[in-house]
Amino acid sequence: MIEARGLAKRYGDLVAVSDVSFTVQPGEVVGFLGPNGAGKTTTMRILTGFLPPTDGSAVIDGHDIFTDPLAARRAIGYLPETPPVYPEMSVDGYLGYVAKLKDVPRGQRKAAVDRAIERCGLADVRRRLIGALSKGYRQRVGLAQAIVHDPPVMIFDEPTVGLDPIQIREIRALICELASARDGRARTVILSTHILPEVEAICRRVIIMHRGRKALDAPIEELRKQGSLEEVFARTTAGDVAVHEPEAPVQEARA
């Protein structure tokens, strides 16, 4: 579960994120949308413990990011915009290293790496150096490092960038499978993307950020009644109306 309470991030006078609150329940896949510079990445970086918020707090799987930061970070799998990989390492070696960093117990590390490799379709390249892999494979390695410790909370920043259509379908299926409680464990997923059909394919709920604020938070079902997601997105992020009255579109959505 993710609970964000009044998150804000200011850099001097520049307000990157302001008063962002939301809760994501286990089993939920939330699409995190917004124009470039809307504060999506900053919000995700706050949730993952990379940046501290100037204001507000967040609770990840029951662990407060301030009072229990290590446990909160242990509960998260994070794929940043650029996959955080070491080009000089092999896929196997890299995932083993990440498993160590993420506190996977020694005896379970090999199984954890094998599972991540299998899930992300990396079996053919597991002994290759990451620097020698194509962009798509590198993206999958990035995804594998985010799930190697089987975290209850996952945050993906544009996970399907650079993949071919078949890989995209596989990764989407994987994300859906991770979120569903099919193996008895419901996980929480936040997915940031610019590909709107992707959101419609995977997510049941959408949060749209605009100018550092949460401009809309509604189930996909309700948005469908108002037209295509693209229209809703354009309307929400268009005028200054949405900036000064961030609540308005939400009420509209729930009407």
Added chain:
Amino acid sequence: MRHVGAIAGRELASLFVSPVAYTVLTLFAVLAGFFFLSNVLQFQAYVERMQAFQAMEQLEGLNLNDHVIAPFLQTMSVVLLFLIPGITMGLFAAEKANGTQELLLTSPITVWELVLGKFLAAFAFVLILVALLAVFPAILLLYGNPELGKIGAGLLAMVLIGSVYASIGAFASSLTSNQLTAFFVAFVLLLILLMLGFLAELGAAGGAVNSEGVSGVLRWLSTAEHFESMLMGLVDSKDLVYFGVMSAAFLVLTKAAVESVRWR
């Protein structure tokens, strides 16, 4: 602290799959061989000249420790000034440039574990360099009988100064995402530190630093002051404290610099 080993191990392994480690090791071995040979030849020429003059007193005063090994290690400590920044420049800068810093800072590890892991990797490399150096005095053992204790003190001095250099190199690397910048920042810091004692003397002579306290502090901060006496075989606990304090101080600064990502 259980992640320190993992971080240090990865860092060392990545040094050895890149050309950096091999370039540095080769350069170090070649330079060591060159300077060692030149010290030995100089020593030999000096001995021959003294024998020709029948200068028994001077001959008595000559020994391998003070006239071959100590000057050799002294020269190699200057070589470390160039090479250790080459090893440490990537420690943090490469993580930032790579985007892997995001992995590290969102993992359940503490900043101390990260800093210590990085430092230990560089320190392990220093140990490899000093082990390479140890070969040369060992050659002398075959042909003469230099004092083992003095050799040990000299090698210990190299390890300790290497530790300070590694710590400063790590600090420089934590300031930037550009490895070249990290290299030069480290190099300049090390150079200043080495010359502080010299600077104090210059200042005293010119009247700029006329307080005994200031020049004393400058001299205490200088690596040269502590290094040279140990090279001559004098292992003083005051010098050991100096090396420990300097290494630790720059690790604390490194930790602050790594954490500063979060303050901004």
